[in-house]
Amino acid sequence: AGTLIRPLRLIMPLYDEEIYFVVRNDSPMKNINEIKDKVMSVGLIGSGTAQSATTLYRLMFGQPIPEQNAQHLSNEDALAALIVKKIDVAIIVAGQPAKLFTDMNPELLQQIRFLRVDPNAPETARAKQTYYPATIHVSSYPNWLKEDVPTWTVKAFLVTYDYNLRDTVGNLKRFADSLCTNF
Template structure:
């Protein structure tokens, strides 16, 4: 059983006789919780078929497992984690979670290889032989780091330090590591705080690395850029990202998931008011980086809205 902190939100105006949809989000200080809470409110306000509530949780890995055990029927999570969950391809999941279905990708969570501004490291190739903070053990960040640096041909030559975001930022500042990976919505507080005292740069992850990642069977990566001025940098950066997404259980009724999808995209102004990341959610990018087969209810809405749905996402 998945253990979560139980803070329920979204019951105002709910359809008490509707299909109950518990939405696992994340911690109260993150992005998933305010967006998921607002989404639950939207569902209750705009549908008489759905009785939704949002619940705080441990985020992506916890949420995927909770969908599998039916502790929740919908969740926010990273699209790479959902891919690992449904395929059972990493140690994060003892068994696969075949119940996962896609509803929508929401916004990018950016891969950021951080170095001090005066570092001689200019490219991923320059990381060869260096000390690199690769993410917390068993995290999605650590898995992404291995995939990207393997594609760059340097994974086997680095000295790896298993550090979370805050630990990585501190180690970079103190010179204990030469670089570190941080995977999060940008701008990321850990990097912003580091940049206050120690000017930083983000290393490019060029297009040829993205091509290699996709060819290696990692469909969840998308290209992403950081504008000049981010973290005080003089120049913009090209990198890659995974996507925050909404997933649902496969056994939710088709008409319920159809309404869940329609309500999301026809009431985006409400979502934008909940958090700045809501501004990045759009129908045009809803399938970018989609790593799950879509629920039939979502497919129905996308086709109705004029979105081309690849056959591979229709199951």
């Protein structure tokens, strides 16, 4: 990992992306720490969602998601599978308000809900080693949520490779100057 990240250079932090743990309304689960050994969609293979979901699970429970429980579905397919009871949890990483939920059919939206972070769960303490606490706000989904939902967030960063070609360095410098001037 050190060899892979050594040539990368951080330009700037961009924004937070909340981690949504979505279940059916009829699910007995209330909190994120209850997902252990459930069948879940963790995002497409190689995606940031899959990386965040699997890392968070490993932190919380000290083991990887059992292979038979991990499905690699797109966000839309995960919600469809959730509603028809093919999976128990859909893990989705997106900034709020997430278009996926704001554009969703209101009848379907009423069939799902978010799990919450339990601040007293030991799994929460372990997740805090890497992930930041966040809140899914009612103001992001005013026609759906009745109260704010505590969750986790990941930070999105603008990163580049440590280029040393003169033209590339010049292009990156102009880009960085423009970004700082106009952001």
